[in-house]
Amino acid sequence: MPQIQVDEISKSFYISKRKKGLKGALKGLFNRESMEIKALDKLSFSVEKGEILGYLGPNGAGKSTTLKILSGILSPDSGNCMVQGRIPWKDRINHVKHIGVVFGQRTQLWWDLPVIESFDLLQSIYSIPKDRYQENRDSLTDLLDLEPFLFTPVRQLSLGQRMRCEIAASMLHDPSILFLDEPTIGLDALSKVTLRNIIKKLNREYQVTVILTTHDMDDIEALCSRILVIGKGAILFNGSIEALRKQLDSKRRILIETEENIEQVYHPKATLLSSKGNRFELTFSPREISAAKLVGDLMKTYSLKDIIMENPPIEEIIAQLYLGQKVKP
């Protein structure tokens, strides 16, 4: 049985429409038309223990709604959801003892308190046994390198430092599932890399299942064994990144550098995109010619110094998905 099992959950919100202008506002005081927005439409998926699942979708696709349902904040209109045998929204207090949640844009620490005091408070809130707490706190401090600012008030931390503390804070009570909602948002390049390594380590060393939403495709490529893409409340794709690449008829790119300066590079099954001195950028469709054949042909015709193969950026692939080009599983 999977650790998380989601069966056909649907959720709608109603927002009231208001007409423009003062007249509309006055009218709205007495009667309002409300509009139904389907945030989730019979969504089903499952997650196995120990996975790192990338959860993608454009803004407003229903990612946050899903996370809220999985973490017990929100109840769905219909459908079922079991997390380790619990129905999250029916058994909130018991459920949240076993999960950790980090919102990239909000904090769970106490703004005015030193980091360590926030941790101590969380020990009280989660009733973590003392020795277990100390052990976890020390090993997380070690792993996430928190020592230098453990006694600094949270408000004085940089965003990167704070995110590390947030993650530590969400792991103190030994959760078996970690929900990360845009954890790398706003971080600089170095902090992002650090954070990704941390997430990987946590997943490996604590066997914690990670569900990650992000708009940063590098996060996905670095971390996720599987991605789930949703749009308008329904699943667009569910599988590995490689599978996604294969299923989309995407062009690939090849960059070559020739020994001598030549006018042009030509191959009947490839298109020249750009040339700059002895460097040429070509694009081809793997369906028409395999990469190996193309490189072989080019090497026969020209003397090559360097070859670089490029996958289309994952960003482009996902953008295609968002645009409504459905992929068959």
Next chain:
Amino acid sequence: MQNLRLYFRLAGISMQRQLEYRFSFFMQILAQFIITISEFIGLAALFQGFGNIHGWTLWQVAFFYSMIALGFSISSLFTRGLDITPQLIKSGELDRYFLRPRPVLLQLLGFEFTLRRMGRLIQGIIVFILAVVNLQMHLDALKLLLILWSIMGSVFLFTGLMLGQATLSFWTIEGLEIMNSFTYGGLETGRYPLTVYKGWFRKFFTFVIPLGCVNYYSILHILEIEDPLGSSKLFQGLAPLGGVLFFFLGLFIWRMGLKHYKSTGS
């Protein structure tokens, strides 16, 4: 039990935070004290002109005034979290409280123990003492007990009102002024004995929002005054129970609010 211990920790931390800026802290208390005591001075000035209102003397009214001030200010010390619930909902912060394995209400109450609101409490105590001295009251054990019981009733009542206000914000963030008119309006209303008001108004503040129960009837018992409205001594003694019941009604509504929040998330 564990929850209670957690509450005291959270409250303790919030106090520590407020005491960090000591000067501004004392100034805030002083400011609130001056504002509230000037209200009372205004009341006293009124009596200078009229001598009495509906047969009530200044110090009798002062006693009513101080009793309701005590209940209101004690309740306001720990209900700041309910005050800011609308903001927490708007910003999404409230979700965090749902993600922790503790009752949401407990965490909200622990949000802050608002020390600066002691200004009103100090004012209440001073007016109370002035009234007791000027009325030459003999406070025996029964009276003291009744005083505590009345104050407790009004603490419960105002906390129930705050709960109602916070609950309403699960449905709408607009129109919370309506609730303000019950809390602050209740405070204003309770300053005078019920008899100065019209009949329907009296009934509203006895049976709907039982302000009269925690303030008027029990105080008559304490002041040993025959009720012009004709209530019995037994009823007067039991009346503050109305405040406690009102609180539990508030708690019930609060639970419904939480359920509603879970189904709408906003």
